[in-house]
Structures are given as structure tokens and as C-alpha cells.
Amino acid sequence: MKDYCLRATAANGHIRAFAATTRHLADEAAKIHGTTPVASAALGRLLTATAIMGLMAGNDDDLITVVIKGDGPIGGALATSDGLGRVRGYVHNPKGDIAARPDGKLNVGGAIGAGHITVIKDLGLKEPYVGTLALVSGEVAEDVAGYFAFSEQMPSIVSLGVLVERDHSIKQAGGFLLQLMPGFDEALIDVLEAKMANFPAITVLLEQGKTPEDVLDMLLSDFGYEIAERSPLEFYCNCDRGRVTGALVAMGAQELGQIIKEDGKAEVSCHFCNKRYVFERDELTEILENSM
Ligand SMILES: [Zn+2]
Structure with a gap:
């Protein structure tokens, strides 16, 4: 099953919902960064949430960045996504580790620790929107839900999960997000909360072979729903030599000159x-000359 995300509306437009399977992109991220299983889980969860938030923003070139900073062994993670489901990210300390929880589950909350979540929305306006909030638990899903509830006044249910194999590859990853839209009936909150109380974890459902279509149906069949969109998701980095050159220029002539003198290459x-x-030296010298 390729990575993709579904968007749906339900309850006469009062609920919007997303469900995604993200095993491939979570696996690629884990392989690129050589993460410990708990760091893979943290990163996979954050990539999934950020990819959904990118699709939510609406326009192809909108850019959503979610930064989690914590005082735990992995120190946090960062992910960024556009409106086309292209997401990338990293963990601050990919080798950070912590003992599993008593129930045997990866201790993502402990690995991230206490800290903050920051959401930066670059929607092509003059200034990006930035919202910061204290982490609820460091488990990512609750932190993203907390962000929506307090920073955007959008009551949200967020479920994220990553199942890591013994060989550290990613066996399952995915998530769903339900949001109550303005004008919703207060009674919906109780109905949804009751439903969530016994709802299986997303990785359990994916392990059972359930698709995002199945998950949305389980979540929304009582409310009358319609699937509006199916978007492919992928781990995608848009770095290139030009952007890296820009970063070298940004270091300033003095530092660049020093690198040329001392190291001869960068x-x-x-x-x-x-x-x-x-x-190489010639190229650096040219960059230095052009920047002055
Ligand atoms: Zn890159």
C-alpha cells in the first residue's frame, strides 16, 4: 500500500477528517537518519501529522513546519510539508534512546521530554503565522491536538502511530485527524469522545490490513460522510546545490574566506x-567573489 491521505467531510460539514498511511515515508526517514526505534516513532508520527497539516492548508505551495523541542534524549524533531503531501524532517538526536514503557511500547513522550511545539504556517502572506504551545505529553498526537484546540480554537482528535520492526524498519505508520468545524453541535463532542474511548490504535488497524478508507468508515459511518480527496504522500527534500550555495553566502565573507584558507574545501x-x-576551493572562491 503506497502512502496516501484521504480527506473527508461529515455531519453536514461540521466534521472534517483525514486518514493516512505513511509507512514508506516513515521508513525512508528512519533509514536516512539512522534513528533508534523510539526516534523513528517520534519522527514518523510528526511527519504524518505535518503531512496532514500541509494538505489541510489548502494551496500547493503553502508550507507548514512543525517543530517539537524537548528536554528528553532525542531533544525533539522538526518536519515540514507542502500542500502536495511532500514532507521531510529530522530528529535532533537520532541516536537518542530511552527504555520502553512498562507496557512494552516505545516511550516517545519520555524520549521527547518536556518542552514546546511550534507551528509555522507560511501561506504566502507577508508574515508567516507562528503558534507555540507547551507540550501536553510529548507523544506528538496529543501535542498536535493541544495546538489545534488552544492556538486555533479547533477541537480536534488526533491519532498517530508507528510500529517498528525488530530490524528497525517501519512495519506500519499512519494517523487520523478529526476536527470540528465552526458552528458544530456541542453534542458531537460527547458522541465522538464516546467513540474514541474504545477506538483501536491506528497501527493496530493498519496491522489488521485496514486502509485509510476503512478507518474513515469506522470513524464516520454514523455521521454521513463523503470522501473529498485522495492525496499521495512522500518523503521529499527539495535541497539542491543552489540552496546550499545560498547558505554558504549567508555565512558571510569573513567566515567563507577562513574556510577557503584553512580547509580548502567545504x-x-x-x-x-x-x-x-x-x-572545492575554486568553487568556494567564486562564491566568495560573487557574494562581495
Ligand atoms: Zn535535502
Whole structure:
């Protein structure tokens, strides 16, 4: 099953819903960054939420960035997504680790620790929108739900999950998000909360072979729903030599001159995809001359 996300509306437009399967992109991210299983789970959850939020923004070139910073062993993670389901991200300390929880589950909340979630929405306006909130639990789903409830006044149910194999590959990953739209009937909250109380984890459903279509049907069949859109999702990094050159220029002439003098070349790795860009002396000298 390729990675994709469905968008649906229900209850006469008072509920909007997304359900996604993200195993491939979570696996690619884990392989690129060589993450520990708990870091893979944190990153996979954040990539899934960010991909959904990118689709939610509405326009192809909208850019959503979600930053989680915590005092736990992985220190947090960052993911960014456009409106086309192209998402990328990294963990601050990919080798960070922590013992599993007593129930045997990966302790994502402990790995992230206490801190903040920041959402940056670049919707092509003059200034990006930035909202920051204290983390609820560091488990990512609750933190994203908290962000929507408090920063955007949108009551939301968020479920995210990543199942990591013994060989550290990603066996299942995905998530769903339900949001109550303005003008909703208060009674909907109780009905949804009752439904969620016994709702299986997303990874359990995916392990059973359920698709995002099945998950939406389980969630929304009582409310009369319609699937509006199906979007492919992928791990995609748009770094290239030109952007890295821009980053070198931004370092300033003095520092660039020092690199040329001392090292004779520069090696820059992309945070998101770990691609390495090597600049030899001649090229660096040219960049330096052009920047002055
Ligand atoms: Zn890259």
C-alpha cells in the first residue's frame, strides 16, 4: 500500500477528517537518519501529522513546519510539508534512546521530554503565522491536538502511530485527524469522545490490513460522510546545490574566506535528507567573489 491521505467531510460539514498511511515515508526517514526505534516513532508520527497539516492548508505551495523541542534524549524533531503531501524532517538526536514503557511500547513522550511545539504556517502572506504551545505529553498526537484546540480554537482528535520492526524498519505508520468545524453541535463532542474511548490504535488497524478508507468508515459511518480527496504522500527534500550555495553566502565573507584558507574545501550535509554537497576551493572562491 503506497502512502496516501484521504480527506473527508461529515455531519453536514461540521466534521472534517483525514486518514493516512505513511509507512514508506516513515521508513525512508528512519533509514536516512539512522534513528533508534523510539526516534523513528517520534519522527514518523510528526511527519504524518505535518503531512496532514500541509494538505489541510489548502494551496500547493503553502508550507507548514512543525517543530517539537524537548528536554528528553532525542531533544525533539522538526518536519515540514507542502500542500502536495511532500514532507521531510529530522530528529535532533537520532541516536537518542530511552527504555520502553512498562507496557512494552516505545516511550516517545519520555524520549521527547518536556518542552514546546511550534507551528509555522507560511501561506504566502507577508508574515508567516507562528503558534507555540507547551507540550501536553510529548507523544506528538496529543501535542498536535493541544495546538489545534488552544492556538486555533479547533477541537480536534488526533491519532498517530508507528510500529517498528525488530530490524528497525517501519512495519506500519499512519494517523487520523478529526476536527470540528465552526458552528458544530456541542453534542458531537460527547458522541465522538464516546467513540474514541474504545477506538483501536491506528497501527493496530493498519496491522489488521485496514486502509485509510476503512478507518474513515469506522470513524464516520454514523455521521454521513463523503470522501473529498485522495492525496499521495512522500518523503521529499527539495535541497539542491543552489540552496546550499545560498547558505554558504549567508555565512558571510569573513567566515567563507577562513574556510577557503584553512580547509580548502567545504562539505555541507542537508539536515533533512543527509545529502552531501562538496565545494572545492575554486568553487568556494567564486562564491566568495560573487557574494562581495
Ligand atoms: Zn535535502
